[in-house]
Amino acid sequence: MSGTNGAEQAKRPIAPILGVPFSTLAFGDIISLILAWMEGGTPRQVVTANPEIVMRAREDERLWTILQQADLITPDGIGAVYASRLMGYPMEGRVTGADVLPHLLDRANQKGWTVYILGASSESFRRALVNLTGLYSDVSFQGRDGYFKEEELPGILAEIRAYSPCLLLVGLGMGKQETFIADHMHDLRVPVSIGIGGMIDVYAGTVKRAPLFWRRMHLEWLYRLLKQPSRWRRQLVLPKFALAVLKDRFFFKNRQEM
Numbered sequence: 001m002s003g004t005n006g007a008e009q010a011k012r013p014i015a016p017i018l019g020v021p022f023s024t025l026a027f028g029d030i031i032s033l034i035l036a037w038m039e040g041g042t043p044r045q046v047v048t049a050n051p052e053i054v055m056r057a058r059e060d061e062r063l064w065t066i067l068q069q070a071d072l073i074t075p076d077g078i079g080a081v082y083a084s085r086l087m088g089y090p091m092e093g094r095v096t097g098a099d100v101l102p103h104l105l106d107r108a109n110q111k112g113w114t115v116y117i118l119g120a121s122s123e124s125f126r127r128a129l130v131n132l133t134g135l136y137s138d139v140s141f142q143g144r145d146g147y148f149k150e151e152e153l154p155g156i157l158a159e160i161r162a163y164s165p166c167l168l169l170v171g172l173g174m175g176k177q178e179t180f181i182a183d184h185m186h187d188l189r190v191p192v193s194i195g196i197g198g199m200i201d202v203y204a205g206t207v208k209r210a211p212l213f214w215r216r217m218h219l220e221w222l223y224r225l226l227k228q229p230s231r232w233r234r235q236l237v238l239p240k241f242a243l244a245v246l247k248d249r250f251f252f253k254n255r256q257e258m
């Protein structure tokens with residue numbers, strides 16, 4: 001089964017946001033923890049979670065269980081950070097896949113480790129691999145695109161096992177990637193597996209991250225919406241998330257005061 005044991009988890013501060021156990025560790029501590037896990041041992045699942053995944057998990061029992069059992073959930077979205085502060089938990093700021101990955105890839109590069117990447121279109125995957133190899137020349141990058149048939153799955157799993165990477169980066173989109181990791185992590189025995197959403201497209205250069213100004217203003221969501229207007233439907237979940245957090249906050253407050 002995925003997940004940490006109780007004693008270990010007790011050492012790591014958690015902010016339950018709508019029941020999802022987000023880590024409140026500072027960015028540097030999160031990096032140190034994942035780097036230590038990459039050395040080997042029990043396979044770990046890291047989830048960089050935004051309000052969308054929290055809301056989806058409320059309606060999807062399997063995803064809910066996966067989030068409960070994940071080894072580390074970081075706040076990939078300012079919504080989660082604000083929610084944690086509203087609930088009275090200290091949370092420094094966002095910890096996104098884009099911020100975490102360079103640190104992990106740097107370490108893999110120093111050690112000459114293998115990293116397996118699964119996801120994105122074949123064109124995007126191919127371009128990302130070229131760019132990543134340019135940036136981290138001592139990493140052995142393996143992987144493939146994320147559009148495969150069910151019957152190809154055993155071959156993909158066998159390939160990942162054969163390469164024994166230190167890191168498995170899965171970019172199949174929110175939910176699907178977390179489920180893939182949870183389903184296979186113990187069989188694959190990769191030390192650290194992370195769902196990275198559209199990061200392969202970012203490394204490929206086909207999708208740009210919001211410029212620093214937008215990120216500093218906590219408006220990355222707006223930038224993405226303007227660049228990819230088709231995402232508006234997905235972002236409707238943000239006010240629903242805010243409302244649910246407010247309800248949770250004041251319901252609990254009232255109950256505690258009774």
Ligand code: UDP
Nearest residue numbers: 119120121146147171172173174197198201
């Ligand atoms: N993707 C994939 N296989 C699929 C569905 C999606 O490889 O079956 C990829 C898609 O090409 C893109 C990424 O998953 O690179 C999802 O990106 P998005 O920014 O939508 O991530 P999310 O916000 O869902 O985490």
